[in-house]
Amino acid sequence: MKKAILLLTVILAACSTATPPPPVVLPVMLETDSAFIDPSYPTAEVQLAAPNQAANGIEVRMQSVSVEGKSVNANVCFTLPDESDWSILSANLNYGGILVEEFGTTLVSVQEPANGSTGLRCDTLTFVVPPDADLSSTTIMINSIGAIPREGDYCALYMPKIQQSLLERGIGIVLDCMDVNGTLTMQILSIPPDMSQEQAEQIVYSDEFYTVKGPWSFSFNLAQ
Secondary structure (H helix, E strand, C coil): CHHHHHHHHHHHHHHHHCCCCCCCCCCCCCHHHHCCCCCCCCEEEEECCCCEEEECCEEEEEEEEEEECCEEEEEEEEEECCCCCCEEEEEEEEECCEEECCCEEEEEEEECCECCECEEEEEEEEEECCCCCCCCCEEEEEEEEECCCCCCHHHHHHHHHHHHHHHHHCCCCEEEEEEECCEEEEEEEECCCCCCHHHHHHHHCCHHHHEEEEEEEEEECCCC
């Protein structure tokens, strides 16, 4: 019994003298860490002299463009053809003969068409350029907008337009909407004898039926 008490005393003494683990210190994110722009990088903004462009029934407005460090940001608004989810599909920035085709978009606002009024969507387009890029003669070209069809859109919006286009081209593809598991789905009912099913699907589901092409071109000078 005495041995057991002695052993317990030794264990308790060891625990009392053990060094406690150091406290966990979480990193602190400084505000400048998330939006730091080197003072040597350019910062400028310009209002466009001709901010409005129209093509194929779509009006596009680009009122202002700015550069912050490596980012060229353009505020763009465009009219919506219908209630589909329209967005800018293709655009590029050209400065000094250098073409930048990769871009990002940030949604600013959407005003859906209602009661016969035209809808409007506004985005911020962002292109990345070197900080020493010469932006004294720059053009942003918006090549197309598009609305990737959602479930049910083919029957509700696109099938009549697709069928009419096929008839006008003399392509003997016949379409119809059929109930598939409770959902109206566009189906290819018949195709010309010299056409494969794959060829017919490529024609019917081409992005030309949910794309409006421009171009809408905007030129500006962002030199410091």
